[in-house]
Amino acid sequence: MMAVETTDVVVIGTGFGGAIPGYYLAAGGAGVVMLERGPRLATEDFTHNLQLGTFTRIVDDIRGDGVDVIAGNCVGGSSVIYFAASLRAPSFVFERTGTLGRRLWPASISRRALNPWYRRVERTLPVSQQSWDDVPYPGGVWAAACARAGHTCNPVPVAVDLARCTNCNWMVNGCRFGAKRSMLLNYLPAAEACGTDIRPLHEVQSIGPASTSGYRYAVSYLVLDPDDYRVATGSGTIEAKLVILAAGAMGTPVILQRSAAALGGMPAAVGRYFSPNGDRVTLALLDEGKVTELLGLERAPGVAYEGYAIGKPIGSMTFDYLDPSAAEFTRFSLQQIYFPPITNILPEDGVDAAPVWFGVDKKALTARWRSWLTVLAMTEDANEGVFGAPPPSGNFVRIAPAAGLGQLAFHTAPETQRGWDASDAAMKTVVEKDGLARHLLWKGTPNVQSAHPLASCRMGDDPATSALDDQHELRGHPGLFVTDASSVPTSLCVNPSLTIAALAERASSLLLRRAGEFGLGVRPRVPPPGTTDAMRRRRCLHPA
Ligand SMILES: Cc1cc2nc3c(=O)[nH]c(=O)nc-3n(C[C@H](O)[C@H](O)[C@H](O)COP(=O)(O)OP(=O)(O)OC[C@H]3O[C@@H](n4cnc5c(N)ncnc54)[C@H](O)[C@@H]3O)c2cc1C
Numbered sequence: 001m002m003a004v005e006t007t008d009v010v011v012i013g014t015g016f017g018g019a020i021p022g023y024y025l026a027a028g029g030a031g032v033v034m035l036e037r038g039p040r041l042a043t044e045d046f047t048h049n050l051q052l053g054t055f056t057r058i059v060d061d062i063r064g065d066g067v068d069v070i071a072g073n074c075v076g077g078s079s080v081i082y083f084a085a086s087l088r089a090p091s092f093v094f095e096r097t098g099t100l101g102r103r104l105w106p107a108s109i110s111r112r113a114l115n116p117w118y119r120r121v122e123r124t125l126p127v128s129q130q131s132w133d134d135v136p137y138p139g140g141v142w143a144a145a146c147a148r149a150g151h152t153c154n155p156v157p158v159a160v161d162l163a164r165c166t167n168c169n170w171m172v173n174g175c176r177f178g179a180k181r182s183m184l185l186n187y188l189p190a191a192e193a194c195g196t197d198i199r200p201l202h203e204v205q206s207i208g209p210a211s212t213s214g215y216r217y218a219v220s221y222l223v224l225d226p227d228d229y230r231v232a233t234g235s236g237t238i239e240a241k242l243v244i245l246a247a248g249a250m251g252t253p254v255i256l257q258r259s260a261a262a263l264g265g266m267p268a269a270v271g272r273y274f275s276p277n278g279d280r281v282t283l284a285l286l287d288e289g290k291v292t293e294l295l296g297l298e299r300a301p302g303v304a305y306e307g308y309a310i311g312k313p314i315g316s317m318t319f320d321y322l323d324p325s326a327a328e329f330t331r332f333s334l335q336q337i338y339f340p341p342i343t344n345i346l347p348e349d350g351v352d353a354a355p356v357w358f359g360v361d362k363k364a365l366t367a368r369w370r371s372w373l374t375v376l377a378m379t380e381d382a383n384e385g386v387f388g389a390p391p392p393s394g395n396f397v398r399i400a401p402a403a404g405l406g407q408l409a410f411h412t413a414p415e416t417q418r419g420w421d422a423s424d425a426a427m428k429t430v431v432e433k434d435g436l437a438r439h440l441l442w443k444g445t446p447n448v449q450s451a452h453p454l455a456s457c458r459m460g461d462d463p464a465t466s467a468l469d470d471q472h473e474l475r476g477h478p479g480l481f482v483t484d485a486s487s488v489p490t491s492l493c494v495n496p497s498l499t500i501a502a503l504a505e506r507a508s509s510l511l512l513r514r515a516g517e518f519g520l521g522v523r524p525r526v527p528p529p530g531t532t533d534a535m536r537r538r539r540c541l542h543p544a
Contacts, residue, residue, distance in 0.1 A: 010240040015077020017246030017484025019187035024508035026194035028522030038074035040200040046174030055173040056402035064408035079182040084159040087494040090543035092324040104489040106470030117502035130155040139315015142336035144295040149430040157540035190529030208262035215239040246484040249453035269467040274385025276450030278491040284373040284437035313338040319543040332379040346444035355443040379419030457486035
């Protein structure tokens with residue numbers, strides 16, 4: 001009989017939620033194996049094109065019923081493809097009560113309680129505060145439009161080494177300049193330096209009880225073919241004393257649902273309460289003459305660095321609609337964001353009829369692409385997403401590179417719609433003032449589009465509506481922890497990565513202190529990974 005492989009800790013997934021505890025536990029002295037479904041790419045492997053087989057290796061677009069979600073599929077997870085806007089969530093978010101009418105976050109977590117962990121991540125990544133000189137042209141247009149409409153607008157802090165950034169605008173492909181501070185440049189190499197074994201193309205299927213004495217859980221995986229992730233070339237099981245699930249908000253609940261029978265049941269909140277972070281993109285079609293006349297901005301023809309398609313995708317945002325005293329479901333941020341040309345199909349063409357992807361009006365709209373200003377609203381949603389039964393293997397049914405059909409259903413609740421109506425109205429007021437632009441909705445698909453999946457295995461104090469306790473431990477399953485975006489209870493009104501990372505930092509510190517309970521002999525305190533880059537840092541501008 002083959003001996004079962006054992007290790008102290010198995011971490012599933014290598015994004016923020018996996019890399020951070022993976023590092024701390026390894027640095028504390030535990031043996032750590034990290035299983036990652038996607039491939040491993042280095043800085044020089046990232047490309048600058050949209051061909052199939054290049055960026056499609058590392059990105060997944062998962063289509064559900066009423067929602068499409070984009071997420072990373074590689075070592076480093078979504079931190080490799082993300083746009084690196086790094087913001088602390090406003091204080092009121094932690095006090096939200098949602099449609100349940102009672103506090104969604106555990107009583108032990110507030111903005112103030114999370115501030116030290118936010119600070120630690122900001123230093124470790126590190127995060128840089130952009131100045132207006134660092135903000136690309138569309139960020140300047142958005143800021144000038146906000147100012148003219150009587151609103152403040154701030155340059156966004158980003159996890160980017162601004163001295164290395166070339167403003168190439170290919171962040172979704174992975175950064176080939178080593179400027180974006182993904183997990184590939186900090187926590188993961190630090191974890192490996194402490195002996196962590198990172199295994200790419202290992203897709204975890206389920207978790208069951210261990211058969212070896214002294215070990216708690218058996219993690220089963222398939223080894224995937226690097227050229228076709230639908231094909232398995234092997235399989236295996238590792239037993240561990242502690243398991244950390246960090247397969248992202250689209251992966252973690254599916255693994256747990258599939259494991260329910262073997263583990264003797266799952267909390268009811270696993271796979272429920274999904275939040276797309278209230279993401280809503282709309283478009284301002286700018287009148288270039290008015291941009292000059294009203295905002296005093298001009299783009300000289302042929303000056304590449306003043307083009308829309310050039311620059312960091314996220315430059316500026318307004319916090320003015322994050323009023324803590326306003327009613328829940330009416331608060332949001334509005335952030336300038338750039339999307340690749342593939343999204344040309346999504347905005348409405350301005351014609352009062354059913355949405356179309358093609359046609360004369362759409363052609364006229366796309367011909368003016370250089371005058372598009374896209375703005376992302378991040379609102380308070382109602383956590384209405386629910387996962388159906390898991391597929392036979394994997395997190396979703398893969399139909400092509402970078403494309404899959406998921407089991408997630410999202411039927412927009414009136415409270416969520418109220419937030420989107422409010423953010424649409426605010427955006428329209430800003431951009432249509434004195435005819436500066438025409439506001440268009442994103443109607444090319446009926447599905448909600450999100451790059452910020454959250455809350456599908458959330459933490460909280462109420463066992464009926466939260467799968468995890470306030471230490472990220474899965475209720476009823478000691479030694480099984482969830483530290484990724486799925487643990488965040490609800491939408492944040494800002495981009496979520498810094499909060500996910502701060503929570504993972506906090507959870508890691510708790511895990512180090514509790515490791516003895518799980519038979520691990522580790523040091524209770526471990527310093528964060530050091531940063532070697534001399535980076536330009538200013539105090540970051542966050543909502544209060
Ligand atoms: C295009 C894009 C732009 C974004 N821009 C920003 C931004 O500017 N600011 C911001 O704050 N946020 C941004 N986000 C969101 C942010 O990247 C995510 O919220 C965050 O990275 C999620 O971290 P995570 O650890 O929960 O999950 P992930 O980083 O997604 O990590 C999950 C990992 O688990 C792996 N995995 C999944 N299933 C399995 C399995 N069965 N077995 C083994 N491994 C598995 C995945 O391949 C992945 O590596 C963006 C996201 C996208 C897609």
